[in-house]
Amino acid sequence: LELPPEMSPVQAVEAVEEGEGLSHD
DSSP states (O other): OOOOTTSOHHHHHHHHHTTOTTTTO
């Protein structure tokens, strides 16, 4: 799972928790 540099780990976790992940990258 690669995250954009502007996204914090907390935001990434929240996105995954909501089932979004990087689907709308």
